[in-house]
Amino acid sequence: MEDTLVNVIEAKGLSKTYGDLAAVDHIDFSVKKQECFGFLGPNGAGKTTTISMVSCFLEPTGGELTVLGKQAALAPRLIKQDIGFCPQEDNLDTDLRVADNLRVFARYFDIVGIEERRRSDELLHFMGLSSKKNSRIDELSGGMKRRLMIARSLLNKPKLLILDEPTAGLDPQSKHQIWEKLHQLKKEGTTILMTTHYMDEASHLCDRLVIMDNGKIIVEGTPKTLIKDHIGSSVVEIASGTEGIERYLKEKKLDHEKTPTHYFIHGKEVPSLWPEISAKFGEDFCALRMANLEDVFLKLTGRELRES
Numbered sequence: 502m503e504d505t506l507v508n509v510i511e512a513k514g515l516s517k518t519y520g521d522l523a524a525v526d527h528i529d530f531s532v533k534k535q536e537c538f539g540f541l542g543p544n545g546a547g548k549t550t551t552i553s554m555v556s557c558f559l560e561p562t563g564g565e566l567t568v569l570g571k572q573a574a575l576a577p578r579l580i581k582q583d584i585g586f587c588p589q590e591d592n593l594d595t596d597l598r599v600a601d602n603l604r605v606f607a608r609y610f611d612i613v614g615i616e617e618r619r620r621s622d623e624l625l626h627f628m629g630l631s632s633k634k635n636s637r638i639d640e641l642s643g644g645m646k647r648r649l650m651i652a653r654s655l656l657n658k659p660k661l662l663i664l665d666e667p668t669a670g671l672d673p674q675s676k677h678q679i680w681e682k683l684h685q686l687k688k689e690g691t692t693i694l695m696t697t698h699y700m701d702e703a704s705h706l707c708d709r710l711v712i713m714d715n716g717k718i719i720v721e722g723t724p725k726t727l728i729k730d731h732i733g734s735s736v737v738e739i740a741s742g743t744e745g746i747e748r749y750l751k752e753k754k755l756d757h758e759k760t761p762t763h764y765f766i767h768g769k770e771v772p773s774l775w776p777e778i779s780a781k782f783g784e785d786f787c788a789l790r791m792a793n794l795e796d797v798f799l800k801l802t803g804r805e806l807r808e809s
């Protein structure tokens with residue numbers, strides 16, 4: 502049945518409340534087989550809460566949720582057999598060495614003996630950790646721990662891999678290494694649900710994504726269409742404090758965002774206005790660049806730091 506499944510995840514009106522707080526507030530989304538689907542949003546938006554419900558580690562307080570063709574409320578254990586979950590915080594057992602961390606986890610899936618050793622060796626190799634097999638956890642770098650967490654989540658050959666900020670805090674090399682592995686898994690048929698704060702990561706990996714804010718989905722689409730629909734093709738950045746800029750923006754009625762350091766001007770007219778803008782304000786103070794997902798994120802979720 503699962504092989505004919507179109508949607509690996511279907512959520513309708515999915516909600517989670519804590520007292521008065523709607524951490525996830527009636528969201529609808531579906532994820533297709535072999536798709537990489539991203540959840541983006543500011544701190545506290547509800548991303549971890551959502552994917553924890555999909556992982557069947559957290560019970561929804563409302564709505565309907567089907568994962569791998571089964572209702573999450575009725576078959577959480579069966580669903581867990583076929584998913585891999587890599588939480589936001591590393592939770593490796595620091596009393597155990599690398600290989601033992603995998604061995605203990607494999608037992609949850611009844612993977613033991615020779616089969617366990619073969620699978621663990623394969624995954625350590627896949628994640629570039631073979632030489633660390635007998636290391637203590639505190640001897641690993643942050644990037645290695647993250648790779649080990651992902652290796653651990655793959656022990657049961659999951660059909661659906663769920664990753665909460667898989668590359669948070671990693672250097673660019675480690676990040677690219679993980680991206681490559683995720684691409685490979687996807688090619689092999691794994692469906693991926695992930696959260697990230699890195700817009701380049703979302704653009705690179707996600708076929709589709711949603712941006713959440715305050716427990717709600719505010720927009721959904723492919724990275725390309727979101728950029729095209731909300732920002733346009735290009736953006737002009739101008740340093741804040743540049744003389745006459747406020748007046749110019751008002752006069753021309755240009756769409757823009759403002760931060761303490763920059764103005765970001767977007768919209769269809771930007772490419773044709775660039776010669777005028779660069780001549781007026783000087784190329785040392787402004788730059789024309791391609792629009793990206795970060796522009797969309799900041800436009801839709803605001804730039805100011807949240808209190809909560």
Ligand SMILES: Nc1ncnc2c1ncn2[C@@H]1O[C@H](COP(=O)(O)OP(=O)(O)OP(=O)(O)O)[C@@H](O)[C@H]1O
Pocket residue numbers: 519522524542543544545546547548549550551589
């Ligand atoms: N166990 C809990 N009890 C009460 N409130 C909670 C609990 N877990 C999460 N929340 C609240 O739910 C909201 C959503 O939290 P969540 O962890 O899902 O956000 P997030 O989008 O993953 O944020 P971040 O980017 O910081 O990881 C927040 O307001 C958070 O304080």
Ligand SMILES: [Mg+2]
Pocket residue numbers: 548549550589665
């Ligand atoms: Mg989170």
